[in-house]
Amino acid sequence: MTGSGCCFAAGLLLLIGLTGGDPIPRPCVTPSGSAGQCVPLEQCSNLYAIKQLSPANAKNDLLKRAECDVLPAGKGVCCQPERIFALPEKCGLASYDRIANGNETAVFEFPWMALLMYRDTLEDELTPNCGGSLISDRYVLTAAHCLTENAHSKLEFVRLGEHTISKQEDCNNYTLDGVVELDCAGPVEDVAIESVIKHSDHRRKFGGHDIGLIRLARKIVFKDHIQPICLPLHPELKNVLLPEYYVAGWGYTENMERSDVLLKAKLERVETPTCQKQIDEVARTSRKKIKITLDDKQICAGGKDLVDSCQGDSGGPLMWLSKVRNQSRYVLFGVVSFGIENCGLVNFPGVYVRVGSYLGWIMSNMKA
Structure with missing residues (x-):
């Protein structure tokens, strides 16, 4: 496995472990018939976009066909590997735990x-x-x-x-x-x-x-x-x-x-x-x-x-x-x-x- 492929797989492994799912994404077949991986919907960029943008009937049909079992507590979607993108599990957390008084911020207050x-x-x-x-x-x-x-x-x-x-x-x-x-x-x-x-x-x-x-x-x-x-x-x-x-x-x-x-x-x-x-x-x-x-x-x-x-x-x-x-x-x-x-x-x-x-x-x- 190449260095980038290794990092990609490790990132998926870590993310799914953190969310309480299986340690490795399950292989699946996408609605278009290609090989995919079963991941949470928000990790599949094109299907997530379809959910947000498409008319109800069209998106419901496609998302239904893409459904797969990914987590013990819910469903995922079968996603093309190149479309899998995981937003950071840890977000919106500042190491400075209170809002500074006044208009000037404290260091670490808004680290994004x-x-x-x-x-x-x-x-x-x-x-x-x-x-x-x-x-x-x-x-x-x-x-x-x-x-x-x-x-x-x-x-x-x-x-x-x-x-x-x-x-x-x-x-x-x-x-x-x-x-x-x-x-x-x-x-x-x-x-x-x-x-x-x-x-x-x-x-x-x-x-x-x-x-x-x-x-x-x-x-x-x-x-x-x-x-x-x-x-x-x-x-x-x-x-x-x-x-x-x-x-x-x-x-x-x-x-x-x-x-x-x-x-x-x-x-x-x-x-x-x-x-x-x-x-x-x-x-x-x-x-x-x-x-x-x-x-x-x-x-x-x-x-x-x-x-x-x-x-x-x-x-x-x-x-x-x-x-x-x-x-x-x-x-x-x-x-x-x-x-x-x-x-x-x-x-x-x-x-x-x-x-x-x-x-x-x-x-x-x-x-x-």
């Missing part, structure tokens, strides 16, 4: 934060212009408009494990028996990009479908300061709208300067009709006459406080602690789309792509 680094071709300088969320050992989820290159800016790499941009080492201070101790994170990792995928229906910055994936050039080894966030895979998470969320990023301070430190804010969700009305009002008085029409694949949040609405980055996460596998974990509910750059305007909420509406697209575009 990604910083997208761009090359300014005029000045030949690197600048962080967007954020993202690590969702697996190979993928970062971000906004589609962050992946659109222009003549003067080119996405060069993704930085993981960052907290304070200007520091070489990020540490939390705490006192133990009257002695000040340091709890320091490992170094940042600047990871090259293998490919990017933008949603094909995204047309402009203020339009819908503002979601994209970055496939990293290598697999990430998770550490305390570099961890993935959970996706809202379960139906009760996929469809829920919460009253409030956290947003985080290297956004803008109250002085409208780019922050050197990872910031966060708790934002109240704004009902879509109210949000549409507020955006229309701002658009009427703006020099740029842009028509923005919201839909149910977007979430509005914030806009009441000048500071709170400025903390995020385009492409960064809108998240909240939710129950996943009987444990509180952070779940990625939204991706910052627009509104952050207008954070100096009162009553201009941030608009976020609703991740639950794009699970099929996300899974169908990810590979092992």
Whole structure:
């Protein structure tokens, strides 16, 4: 067996062991007649996407034909080996076990934060212009408009494990028996990009479908300061709208300067009709006459406080602690789309792509 094949088999073995199933995936025959392996539905990217996207009759027929016994407690699907992709079993868990007070985050608080680094071709300088969320050992989820290159800016790499941009080492201070101790994170990792995928229906910055994936050039080894966030895979998470969320990023301070430190804010969700009305009002008085029409694949949040609405980055996460596998974990509910750059305007909420509406697209575009 080759090195990559060995690692692939070992990964499947570990995952199925963790979920309480058989130690080795059972062989099976797919609906198309090819050899497959019996795995949980969420590990089979094309069948999971079909469940999310296809009409009920068509998807029910195909999924029924693909059914197989995978776990003692339930059914799985017969999946082509090249379509098997397991999201990390451990996700949304921060090694720092409480939310820091104030707008500045603690080191380790949101270890899935990604910083997208761009090359300014005029000045030949690197600048962080967007954020993202690590969702697996190979993928970062971000906004589609962050992946659109222009003549003067080119996405060069993704930085993981960052907290304070200007520091070489990020540490939390705490006192133990009257002695000040340091709890320091490992170094940042600047990871090259293998490919990017933008949603094909995204047309402009203020339009819908503002979601994209970055496939990293290598697999990430998770550490305390570099961890993935959970996706809202379960139906009760996929469809829920919460009253409030956290947003985080290297956004803008109250002085409208780019922050050197990872910031966060708790934002109240704004009902879509109210949000549409507020955006229309701002658009009427703006020099740029842009028509923005919201839909149910977007979430509005914030806009009441000048500071709170400025903390995020385009492409960064809108998240909240939710129950996943009987444990509180952070779940990625939204991706910052627009509104952050207008954070100096009162009553201009941030608009976020609703991740639950794009699970099929996300899974169908990810590979092992």
